[in-house]
Each structure stands twice: as C-alpha cells, then as structure tokens.
Amino acid sequence: MSDSLHEPWLRGIAFNPAAPSDVLIRLVGQAAGEAGLLMCEGRDLPDAVIDAALLHPARGIRRALAGNRHVDPARLAPLATDPSGIIRARLAGGPRPRPRWVRPLPDDILVTLLTAQDGGEDGMLTEHEIVQELTSSRQIPQSFYRSMAGHEHPGLRVRAAWTWQSLTPAQQEALLDDPDPAVREAAQNSTWELDPEAVEAKLPSIGSHSKSFVLGTCALSPALVEQCFADGTVHPLTWNRHTPADAVARLARHPEAKVREMVAARPDLGPDLVTELRQDPDEDVRMRARLHPFPRTWAEYRAIQRVLGHGPDCVCPITEPATEPSPDWFAACAASEEPELRRVAATWPGLPAVLVETLARDADEEVRILLACHHPLAPPHLLLDVFVARPAHRPHLLTLPAFPRTGRTHLIRHPDPEVRALAAADPALPEPPVEDPDESVRRAAAANPSLTPQALEALLADPRTAEGAAANPSLPVPRMHALLDRCLNGAATQPTAARRRETTPT
Numbered sequence: 173m174s175d176s177l178h179e180p181w182l183r184g185i186a187f188n189p190a191a192p193s194d195v196l197i198r199l200v201g202q203a204a205g206e207a208g209l210l211m212c213e214g215r216d217l218p219d220a221v222i223d224a225a226l227l228h229p230a231r232g233i234r235r236a237l238a239g240n241r242h243v244d245p246a247r248l249a250p251l252a253t254d255p256s257g258i259i260r261a262r263l264a265g266g267p268r269p270r271p272r273w274v275r276p277l278p279d280d281i282l283v284t285l286l287t288a289q290d291g292g293e294d295g296m297l298t299e300h301e302i303v304q305e306l307t308s309s310r311q312i313p314q315s316f317y318r319s320m321a322g323h324e325h326p327g328l329r330v331r332a333a334w335t336w337q338s339l340t341p342a343q344q345e346a347l348l349d350d351p352d353p354a355v356r357e358a359a360q361n362s363t364w365e366l367d368p369e370a371v372e373a374k375l376p377s378i379g380s381h382s383k384s385f386v387l388g389t390c391a392l393s394p395a396l397v398e399q400c401f402a403d404g405t406v407h408p409l410t411w412n413r414h415t416p417a418d419a420v421a422r423l424a425r426h427p428e429a430k431v432r433e434m435v436a437a438r439p440d441l442g443p444d445l446v447t448e449l450r451q452d453p454d455e456d457v458r459m460r461a462r463l464h465p466f467p468r469t470w471a472e473y474r475a476i477q478r479v480l481g482h483g484p485d486c487v488c489p490i491t492e493p494a495t496e497p498s499p500d501w502f503a504a505c506a507a508s509e510e511p512e513l514r515r516v517a518a519t520w521p522g523l524p525a526v527l528v529e530t531l532a533r534d535a536d537e538e539v540r541i542l543l544a545c546h547h548p549l550a551p552p553h554l555l556l557d558v559f560v561a562r563p564a565h566r567p568h569l570l571t572l573p574a575f576p577r578t579g580r581t582h583l584i585r586h587p588d589p590e591v592r593a594l595a596a597a598d599p600a601l602p603e604p605p606v607e608d609p610d611e612s613v614r615r616a617a618a619a620n621p622s623l624t625p626q627a628l629e630a631l632l633a634d635p636r637t638a639e640g641a642a643a644n645p646s647l648p649v650p651r652m653h654a655l656l657d658r659c660l661n662g663a664a665t666q667p668t669a670a671r672r673r674e675t676t677p678t
Contacts, residue, residue: 177638178659182207184619184642185652186215193220195652200224200233203660212236217243226250234259241267241571245277252284257292257302260285264306272545272568273490276313282306287327314492326352336362337389338494366414368393388412392419410434411477413470421445429454436460437476439467456481459512466505466513471495479516484538485564490546496520503527511536518542525549541565552576560591589613596620606637615640 185191186199186207197220199208211217212225213236225237226248237243238251239262251263264285266274277285285306291298306312320332321343332339333347333355347359364370371386372393378386387400388408397419400406409415410423410431423435424445429452435441436449437460449461460480467473475497482488499522506517506527511534517523518531518539528549531539544550544558545565556576559569560583569575583595589610596605596617604617606627618631618640625648631641632655641647642655 177633177635179205179207180635180639181632181642181655182659183210184639184644185655186211188643188645188647188652190645190647190649191652192649193218195649195656196221197224198653198656198660200228201660202230208233209236213239215240215242219247222247231256231258235262238262239265239267241271241275245275245281249278249281249284252281255293257294257297260288260292261297261302261305264302264309264311266309266311270310270489271571272487273571274310276316277311279316279319282312282316283323283325283328286331287325310489310491314494317494321347326350326355329355330358333358333362336365365390367391368396368414372396384408390414392416406431407434410438411473413440417442424449429457433457433460437463437467437473439469439473459510463510463513466501466508469497472497472501475519476512476516479519479542480512484541485562487564487568506531511539514539515542519546521547523547523549544569548572548574550574552579556580559594560586560588563588563590566590606631611636615643619643619645621646 182199182204183206185195186204187210188195196211196217198204199211200221201208209232212233217225217240222237222243225233228234234251234254234256235258238248238254238259240248248263251259254260254263263277263281286303288299288302291300291302317332317335317338320328321339323329323332329347329350329352332343336344336359339347344359347355348363350356350359364374368391371390372395375383375386375396384405384407387405388411390412391414392400392409392412394416397409397416400409401419401422406423406426407430409419411434415423417440420435420438420440421442423431424441425448426432426435432449432452433454433456436446436452436457441449441464446461446464449457452458452461463476467476471493474493474495478493502517502520502523505513506523508514508517514531514534514536515538517527518534519542523531528543528547529551531543532551532554534540534543540554541558541562544554545568552574553576555569555572555574556579559566559575578598578600580595580598581601583591584601584605586592586595589608589612592605592608592610593612593616595601596608596613597620599620599622601620601622604620604623606614606617608614608617614637618637621644623631623644623646625646628641628644628647631637642652
C-alpha cells in the first residue's frame with residue numbers, strides 16, 4: 173500500500189471510537205504529527221491517553237488537550253498551572269470554534285485561573301490576559317459568580333464587587349464592610365452604578381462602546397434621560413429597569429416602532445399604556461403588548477427578550493441567565509395561545525416531560541426548533557427533523573446526547589450530502605454508499621460497522637475511503653497496530669509541516 177495512505181490512516185484511527193488506549197497513546201507521539209493534535213482536541217479520550225497528553229513535553233499536544241470539549245473538564249485541572257501561559261490561556265479560552273452551549277469549568281480551575289499571580293514561565297502572556305480569555309469564554313457559571321461575594325479569597329470578593337447590581341443588598345453591605353481594604357475599595361468604587369448623579373458625572377469619561385451598557389443598566393438622572401431623548405440614544409432606556417416612569421411613558425409613545433416594541437412588555441408599564449400599545453399600528457408592538465400579563469418580574473421580561481425576534485435559524489449562544497423565572501411561569505408560557513410564549517417555554521431545560529411532548533408537536537416551527545436545541549428531553553425524531561430541515565443548527569444538534577445514531581436509513585438518497593453522510597453512518601444500512609460522489613458521504617459509509625472485513629480491507633487501500641475505513645469501529649485492534657507500524661516507523665526522522673506546527677509556539 174502507498175505511503176500516501178499514511179495520513180488518512182492516522183486520522184481515521186485517531187477518531188476510531190473502538191480504538192483502545194494503547195493504540196491512541198501511540199498517536200500522541202511526535203511521529204503521528206497532525207493526527208495526534210486533532211485527536212487530543214477533537215474527541216473523548218480514555219484516562220490513560222489524557223494522562224499521557226497532560227505530561228507530554230510538546231506544548232502543542234497539551235495545548236490541543238486544553239481546547240478539548242469532549243473530555244471532563246475536571247481532568248484538565250493540571251493545565252491551569254501549566255508552565256506555559258499559552259496552555260493556560262487555551263484552557264481559559266475554551267473550545268474553538270466556540271459551541272452554542274459551553275460546558276462550565278469546575279470551581280477549583282476557575283479559582284486557580286482567576287487568582288494566579290503570573291502568566292506562566294514562558295512569559296508569553298500576563299495573568300490578566302489569561303483572565304480576559306476566561307471571562308469572555310462563557311465557562312464561568314452563574315453559580316460561581318454568585319458565590320464570589322462570600323469566597324474566602326479576597327481577590328474573588330473584589331471581582332464580585334465589580335458585578336455590583338447582580339448582588340443582593342446583604343452581599344453589597346458585606347463587601348462595603350469587608351475586612352480586606354482592597355475589597356472595601358472595590359465595593360465603594362462600584363456604588364456609583366445606583367447613584368443617578370454619579371452616573372451622570374461619570375458617563376463622559378466612559379468609552380463609547382460602554383455607554384450603551386451604562387444607559388441600559390444604571391440609575392439615570394432626569395438630566396441624563398433628557399439628553400438621551402435629545403441625542404436619539406433612547407434604545408438602552410427601553411430595557412433599563414431604572415428608567416423613570418415618566419420616561420417609560422414617553423418611550424411607549426415614541427415615533428420609532430422598535431422603541432415602542434421594546435417597551436411594550438416591561439413589567440412596570442401602566443395599564444393605560446398597555447391598552448394603548450395593544451392598539452398600536454405596528455403588529456410587533458401589539459404582539460409584545462399582548463404578552464404583558466406574563467412578564468410580571470424583570471426576570472420574566474428578560475426571558476422573553478432573549479427569545480423574541482431572532483428567527484428560526486438563530487444560533488445565538490445558549491447561556492444560563494443570572495436570574496430565572498419560576499417553573500410555574502414557564503409552564504404557563506408552554507400552555508399559552510401565543511406562539512412567542514411557547515417559544516420562551518421551549519428554551520427552558522427544566523420543562524417537565526409532559527410539556528416537552530406537547531411542544532414537540534407544536535404547530536409553530538420555531539417552538540419545535542427551540543425545543544430541539546435547548547431541552548435535554550427533546551425526542552430524537554425531533555432532533556433529526558430539525559437537522560434535516562435547518563442546516564444552521566446541525567453542528568449544535570450533533571453534540572447532543574439524545575441525537576439519534578440509528579433510524580436514519582430513509583435519508584440515504586437525500587439531495588443534501590450532509591444528510592446523506594448522516595444516513596451513511598447508520599449501522600442498519602444494508603449497503604453503505606462507499607461510491608457516493610461526495611467525499612464526506614464516502615468517509616461516513618466507509619466507517620459504517622456493518623461492512624464486512626473483506627470490504628473494509630479494500631476500502632483501506634483506496635485513498636478515497638482510507639480515512640473512513642481506518643475510523644471503522646469493526647477494524648480489529650491488531651490491524652490498527654499494524655497500520656500504525658507502517659505509518660510511524662521511521663516517521664520521526666521525516667520533517668513535516670504538521671510536526672513543525674505541533675512544536676511551534678502559537
């Protein structure tokens with residue numbers, strides 16, 4: 173067999189779900205080149221392979237492991253104190269490309285990264301740059317943010333003070349009276365957010381990219397509100413819970429329909445204004461006003477805001493809200509005649525199974541899509557239906573544990589090759605389409621465990637199907653070792669671009 177088959181074999185074995193630890197460990201070596209990097213980053217790994225990668229002398233291997241979205245993040249804890257700041261930053265930054273739902277890091281890793289006193293021995297990054305990677309990665313759960321105010325480490329209590337409005341009055345009072353002077357100073361420096369006159373004085377010194385955040389979250393003086401109306405910068409006021417009642421009334425009668433729409437479901441909107449907005453000439457404004465009985469709290473209002481107006485192909489991040497409405501509220505939304513409220517209910521992963529079953533049959537397509545993407549109990553047939561109908565959601569759906577691995581053979585003649593590839597991997601398929609004109613379909617077909625040993629050997633020898641055949645779980649382990657022997661013997665002496673990337677700082 174030609175040496176040109178070596179790289180496809182290596183890549184295939186690296187992602188073979190039946191490959192045991194002793195096979196995969198051989199791929200962690202430098203001779204395996206890019207296949208080892210792809211494996212360490214792109215699949216679940218046995219403990220022995222994780223241990224080998226954690227202790228590997230090549231930074232490229234450790235860096236690849238640090239970005240692995242499949243391995244239990246608790247197993248990656250040693251990388252939080254890796255000698256290389258590049259490795260720490262990769263762990264802090266999370267998987268790339270970033271999935272819609274990011275698995276949070278354990279508290280001990282978060283504490284290590286957030287309280288580090290240096291950025292690593294290589295001096296490539298500072299500890300502050302690594303923390304910036306972490307705070308933008310969505311790997312910090314809301315539970316950790318809430319716990320920082322009472323954490324024993326003063327550095328974390330300082331960080332808690334930076335999220336002043338998310339704290340309870342008791343937490344704010346405790347931080348203002350903290351025994352550590354740095355914590356007290358951070359708390360005192362954050363109180364301006366709820367002081368209208370202080371906000372007005374501070375706003376001119378705040379960068380333009382942050383002004384919208386301030387106007388949408390902080391307490392506002394009458395003069396500042398007037399300035400927003402004069403400047404035409406009222407949009408942030410529509411969702412600011414501190415916006416004065418007289419300003420809310422003016423926003424409800426604003427000439428721009430989008431402004432009226434954003435105000436129409438505010439929980440502090442008076443009944444007269446609700447009645448007025450339900451007769452608005454704009455349909456979206458009327459729809460929001462119809463929803464007004466539901467957002468009785470700001471948490472409910474924000475739950476609606478997160479969902480409405482995004483469309484069926486929205487792939488916005490799936491994040492945990494800081495505060496969440498009650499289960500009864502979500503249940504009421506699920507039973508509503510308004511499809512917009514049923515869409516909101518479909519995004520709550522705690523919705524009971526009986527309501528999930530009902531929403532899975534909902535007449536509104538967006539309800540079904542949102543349920544498929546957000547709820548762990550969404551039925552497999554729904555996940556498959558959405559996969560076929562909405563390509564934008566395919567990367568996310570394939571990560572879900574409930575996504576069906578069988579029952580897809582009816583799609584084998586679908587015009588979309590991505591759908592055919594899904595069907596080609598179904599073990600129930602009597603004749604996997606190894607001659608399909610599309611490469612991804614051939615690769616999936618060659619990895620189908622229903623193939624006979626004789627057929628598999630022929631596919632291993634064909635450059636068009638070699639990678640898929642090497643990834644086939646029915647490939648015997650001795651055969652995997654034999655292929656690795658052919659690929660790796662003497663490879664360490666042959667420089668390749670892949671191995672240079674594996675050791676080059678990035």
